[in-house]
Amino acid sequence: MNRFELLNLLQQTIENELVICNIGLPSQELYKINDRPNYFYMLGSMGLASSIGLGLSLSIDKNVISIDGDGSVLMNMNTLATIGNRAPSNYTLLIVDNGSYGSTGDQKTFTNESTSLKNVAIGAGCKNVIECLGEETNENLQKALADKNNSYVIISKIKSGNVPIKPIPLNAVTIRDRFRKEIGLVSYL
């Protein structure tokens, strides 16, 4: 299973949850699979999907899912410590770990070698850290979303590889406003 297939499969689980999606191909693939206003596509600032989702989950009661990648988490690992100490129960970090920097040409990341993001997350203080196969991701995500008392970090191990795709034809403020409208904060759209 590659990322495109995993993101496709996740559509069976994700309904009105607020999703912050990692920059580059993950967002472009998600847009192509099933564009929804409750999907916030990152167009810049690689590494911060986990942090943006954390800030959102601290501010509202709805379930928030950050869909991040192994390369991006490696770029901003300190935020795992913030998540480990501060994440509320409506927060789930889903790390799509394909062992590669997919958007830049599938160069290998350190999760292909000695680094275990599961161990890093646990060491950073994260609770309910689950590493699973791509095929097992939906059941674990459903468990995380149903649990009203705990935050989760799910690391979904998949194969690298991308599908041919175009940039997202939405500008940033459009993404922002339709996302905030989903939360009920914008009335003029």
Next chain:
Amino acid sequence: MKISQKIITNLKSGGADFFLSVPCKLLANMITILENDKEIYYSAIPREEEGMGICAGAYLGNKLPCIMMQNTGIGNSVNSIVSLLQLYQMPVVFLISYRGTPGEPVGAQGGMGSVTEDILNTLRIPMLHCNIEEDLDKISTFTNHAKVIESPVAVLCNFNLMEDD
């Protein structure tokens, strides 16, 4: 404590209700005040760049975030300011303890001190300089200004103002 209390009171009256800090010696009193304030959210965080991300999320959730940091933190955050906060037009208040200006005892602070305003100017981020106590009265309006213009703004608090607080 008087200066620190005044800064927090003005940030709050301008609408700020979500606070993060990457600790600085000059922010210590403000952090103590925030830790005991039940009206707002506050947390320390390890690095400024992730703070920009957390602030972006908090804004999406209808908060007006304020990140408190030393001016060195601007250097750690440039891409996240431009490619996240400014790209999506998100208001965030940077409350900056400004080290490295004349009178600074630590020479190594001079480098970032000398480029901080140039960086903020290059990024077109409005600045409020607080050098004397009276300047602090402008923080409330300036905080609200971030929301009005949907942009980050920077409050630069000179270390001379804060060191004896």
